[in-house]
Amino acid sequence: MAETTASSVAARDEAIAASQRRVDSGQLFAELRTRVARRTVSTDPDLVQEIEDYYSEDIGPAVEQMGFAWQRYDNPVSPGHPFVIADRTEEDAAFTVLLYGHADVQPPQTDQWREGLDPWTLTVDGDRWYGRGSADNKAQHTINLAALEEVIRLSDGHLGFSVRVLFESGEEAGSPGLSEFCASHRDELAADVFIASDGPRISAATPTVFLGSRGTTLLRLTVDERDRSHHSGNWGGVLSNAGTILAHALSSLVDAQGRILVEELRPTGIDDAVRRATDLLSVGTDPGDPSLTDDWGEPGLTPAERLFAWNTLEILDFLCGDPYQPVGAIPGTAHADLQLRYVVGSTTPGSVVSAVRAHLAAADLDRVAVESRGDMAATRLHPDDPWVRFAMESIEQTTGGVPALVPNLAGTIPNGAFADVLGLPTVWIPHSYPGCAQHAPNEHVLGPLVRESMQMMAGLFWDLRSHRP
Structure with a gap:
C-alpha cells in the first residue's frame, strides 16, 4: 500500500502531526466557524446568495490556495442549486481521485436550540462543536480539504495523483440535477476512485468505511x-x-x-x-442511542x-x-x-x-x-474491492485499530450519481457519529473525532502518493 522506508514513515508521521496541529491550534475551528456562519439552506429560495457566497468567498479561495482551478456551473434541473468543480491535475499523475461535499444545510430551527446556542455560530461546549452544518456536511468536507492541503504542502506541491472536487448545494433538497450534471460533465469529473465523507460512523469511537447506501x-x-x-x-x-x-x-x-x-x-x-462485514458490526452502542427492539x-x-x-x-x-x-x-x-x-x-x-x-x-x-x-437507487461497492482494502489498511496504520467496514449506509445518500452515472468505486469515510443531531436542533460534531479524522485523512492522502492501483 504505502512506502515503508524509515524516511517515508517519518514523512507520513509529519503529515499526520501537521493535520493534528491544525486542529489543536484552533485553525480548523476558525475555518469551520466561517463556513457555519453562511446560511446555506437549500430549501429557502431567499438564501440562494448565501450559497453563492459560500462558493466564491469560502470554497473557491481555499482550493485556489491548494493549486486548484475551479468553476461554478448552473444546475440543469434546479437553478437555485449550482455546482462547483475544482481541478488539480498533475501531468505525471498515476490516477485521479474525485472528492465531494455539499454546501447546503437543513433549516436552522433556531427557537428549538438549547439556551446559549445559535445555529449560525460555531460554539464549543466540552467536546462538542455546535452549529448548523457542523456535522452535515461542512465539517466533513472541511476536514478533507484541510488534510489534503497539509499533504500538498509537505509534498512540495507534488502528490503523484490528480484531484477533482465536486460541490453541490442541493443535497438536503434531494440532490436535484446531480445525476444529470454528472452525466453531462463526465470529462470534467473523470476519475479512478471516489472518496468522500458524509453520514455517521457506526459509533463515535469507531473509525468507519462505508461503500454506498440503501x-x-x-x-x-x-x-x-x-x-x-x-x-x-x-x-x-x-x-x-x-x-x-x-x-x-x-x-x-x-x-x-x-x-x-x-x-x-x-x-x-x-x-x-x-x-x-456485518458479522463484525454492533449497532446502538453509543450513550444516548435508543434501545433496540x-x-x-x-x-x-x-x-x-x-x-x-x-x-x-x-x-x-x-x-x-x-x-x-x-x-x-x-x-x-x-x-x-x-x-x-x-x-x-x-x-x-x-x-x-x-x-x-x-x-x-x-x-x-x-x-x-x-x-x-x-x-x-441503492448502491454498494463490493467489500473485497482493492480500493476498500487500501482505505482500510491506511486507516488501520494511522489509528492502530481495524476500522468498521459497513457495506452500505442504512440511510440514503446520492451515491448513484457517482457509482452508477460516473461508474466509480465509491469509498466513504464519515467524520460524524449517530448522536450528532444532524437535521435537528443542537447539531454538533465531536472535537476529538475531528482530530482523529484529520489524522486519518492526512494518512490516507499521504498513502495515495505511493499507491499504484
Missing part, C-alpha cells in the same frame, strides 16, 4: 371513497370506511413485527462478503444485518378524519406515507409501485391508490 422509495397510499365524512350512527355498517380499508392495506404490506410481506420488496439473500424486523437476522443488509418498510404517517379532534363520523378519505429502504440487488426504484399495486389487487384492496413521491 436506496429509498417514498410511497403514498390513498383511499378516496367519497368527498366528505358521514355520521357514524346514521350510516355505520352501510358506508365503507376509508380508514379501515387503508389499515388493512398497510397490514398486508408489513406485519406487526416489522417484517415485509410483499415478496418483490424483499432481498433474496445476503452476499457472503456483506455477511462477513427485540424480535423486530426480519426473523433470523442480526441487528446489523437488518440495518445494513436487508430491506425495511416503514409507515411514516397515517391520516383519516381529524386525529386532534375526533368526531363520530365515517371518514371518506384516508392516506398514509411509507418509506421503503432497500439494498442492492433486491429491487429497483421503478418497480416498487407496480409491485405494491399488484399485491394490493391480489388482496382485493385495489381501491387503494399507490403513487411514488420520490426515490433514490
